[in-house]
Amino acid sequence: MPQTLDALKQTAAQTAGPFVHIGLAPRAAGFDIFEKNFSPVLVDERTEGERITIEGRVFDGAGTPIRDVLVEIWQANAAGRYAHPADRQAKDLDPHFRGWGRAAADFETGLWRFETIKPGSCIGRQGRPMAPHVNVWFVARGINIGLNTRMYFEDEAEANAADPVLNLIETPARRKTLLARRETRGTETVYLFDIRVQGEDETVFLDV
Amino acid sequence: MNRSRELLPWDRALQPPAFTPGYKTSVLRSPRQALLSLHNSLSEVTGPVFGPDDLGPLDNDLILNHAQTGEPIGERIIVHGRVLDENARPVPHTLVEFWQANAGGRYRHKKDTYIAPIDPNFGGCGRCLTDENGSYFFRTVKPGPYPWRNHINSWRPAHIHFSVFGSGFVQRLVTQMYFEGDPLIPICPIVQTIPDKDAIDRLIAPLDLNASIPMDMLAYQFDIVLRGSRSTPFENRLEGN
Numbered sequence: 001m002p003q004t005l006d007a008l009k010q011t012a013a014q015t016a017g018p019f020v021h022i023g024l025a026p027r028a029a030g031f032d033i034f035e036k037n038f039s040p041v042l043v044d045e046r047t048e049g050e051r052i053t054i055e056g057r058v059f060d061g062a063g064t065p066i067r068d069v070l071v072e073i074w075q076a077n078a079a080g081r082y083a084h085p086a087d088r089q090a091k092d093l094d095p096h097f098r099g100w101g102r103a104a105a106d107f108e109t110g111l112w113r114f115e116t117i118k119p120g121s122c123i124g125r126q127g128r129p130m131a132p133h134v135n136v137w138f139v140a141r142g143i144n145i146g147l148n149t150r151m152y153f154e155d156e157a158e159a160n161a162a163d164p165v166l167n168l169i170e171t172p173a174r175r176k177t178l179l180a181r182r183e184t185r186g187t188e189t190v191y192l193f194d195i196r197v198q199g200e201d202e203t204v205f206l207d208v
Numbered sequence: 209m210n211r212s213r214e215l216l217p218w219d220r221a222l223q224p225p226a227f228t229p230g231y232k233t234s235v236l237r238s239p240r241q242a243l244l245s246l247h248n249s250l251s252e253v254t255g256p257v258f259g260p261d262d263l264g265p266l267d268n269d270l271i272l273n274h275a276q277t278g279e280p281i282g283e284r285i286i287v288h289g290r291v292l293d294e295n296a297r298p299v300p301h302t303l304v305e306f307w308q309a310n311a312g313g314r315y316r317h318k319k320d321t322y323i324a325p326i327d328p329n330f331g332g333c334g335r336c337l338t339d340e341n342g343s344y345f346f347r348t349v350k351p352g353p354y355p356w357r358n359h360i361n362s363w364r365p366a367h368i369h370f371s372v373f374g375s376g377f378v379q380r381l382v383t384q385m386y387f388e389g390d391p392l393i394p395i396c397p398i399v400q401t402i403p404d405k406d407a408i409d410r411l412i413a414p415l416d417l418n419a420s421i422p423m424d425m426l427a428y429q430f431d432i433v434l435r436g437s438r439s440t441p442f443e444n445r446l447e448g449n
Contacts, residue, residue: 013224084254204244
């Protein structure tokens with residue numbers, strides 16, 4: 001049966017504004033109101049997978065950190081499966097991993113960080129596997145509609161070389177804007193992922 | 209069979225572009241390169257799932273959720289509506305978050321320096337899940353307009369910020385709701401980032417007398433439409449199949 005598309009018009013986006021923290025991360029705004037808070041920590045002690053920290057800053061076109069940015073990530077579990085009914089890959093779900101987190105940047109430094117696990121590879125279109133990646137979305141004052149990108153892992157060179165999305169980026173030099181750099185700090189594995197909204201080394205953003 | 213429905217794209221004829229010089233902060237915070245258009249994969253059509261355990265009992269009551277010595281000052285209102293998609297299907301059990309200034313136009317935020325006072329009994333944020341019909345509602349006080357630094361004498365119309373998830377992560381929407389009859393709406397540079405007049409009008413919540421509570425509070429209705437999906441599913445074939 002034919003389906004009527006565009007029966008309704010989508011709601012227009014508006015900037016999250018400078019005070020987005022009140023609604024989405026009230027503790028960052030300076031007060032405690034909810035019994036339960038969303039957080040940049042995606043794991044508990046029972047979550048399966050390699051513990052990693054993702055850390056970065058978002059820079060504007062003048063090279064200044066956007067210190068009021070709010071960042072969310074969405075990722076597959078260690079086996080490469082998303083905790084969502086549309087993902088019907090034959091892989092185990094992890095009951096201790098939702099795969100989503102939210103972080104407010106530090107108002108002084110602009111630094112944000114997530115504690116999570118390294119995701120596994122999941123299947124892409126036409127059966128082509130996608131390299132492990134983390135989906136990133138952020139909003140801030142001055143950003144009219146949220147920006148989407150993906151973070152890949154620089155130490156997954158072989159998988160990255162075959163990744164269908166990285167290969168869509170025509171200029172190979174721009175692919176590196178999606179690669180997070182691995183760093184070891186004591187026992188902590190940190191992936192550094194700086195995002196440049198505009199200008200030199202502008203991050204590849206996705207129209208998804 | 210492993211099939212998913214692809215989401216319809218952003219309607220760029222009505223969505224604000226990134227670079228809108230009338231809203232000055234967007235100038236340095238907008239990409240200059242073209243975005244990379246991507247057909248949906250599992251990474252786009254999936255998204256976080258939330259449930260009642262994520263919320264507290266007063267989360268959708270801004271009149272009571274930060275009350276200390278009494279209730280907040282201001283016009284008591286209900287805001288209600290439905291979250292639908294472009295196919296006119298309700299979006300059930302999705303997380304809706306909202307935040308706003310108090311009745312005097314002041315935010316409870318350590319970076320807000322406007323001279324209007326903080327209301328000790330008002331936090332200014334809340335959240336809820338839509339029900340099985342996509343409906344949501346919350347109680348609050350009507351926010352006040354406030355000045356901001358864009359051009360000289362810029363004022364934001366009274367507004368409530370909304371954040372909505374939907375089912376796929378790329379349906380994620382942040383927007384603002386305005387109030388019917390506010391003369392500041394047509395002269396607001398942030399409102400004017402939207403290139404389509406009808407799309408602006410849909411952000412303006414009409415007074416809804418039928419949903420008001422006599423001798424208690426007025427109501428405003430704000431429906432939110434997320435991106436819909438194509439009728440034809442795409443296959444996520446397993447490797448080698």
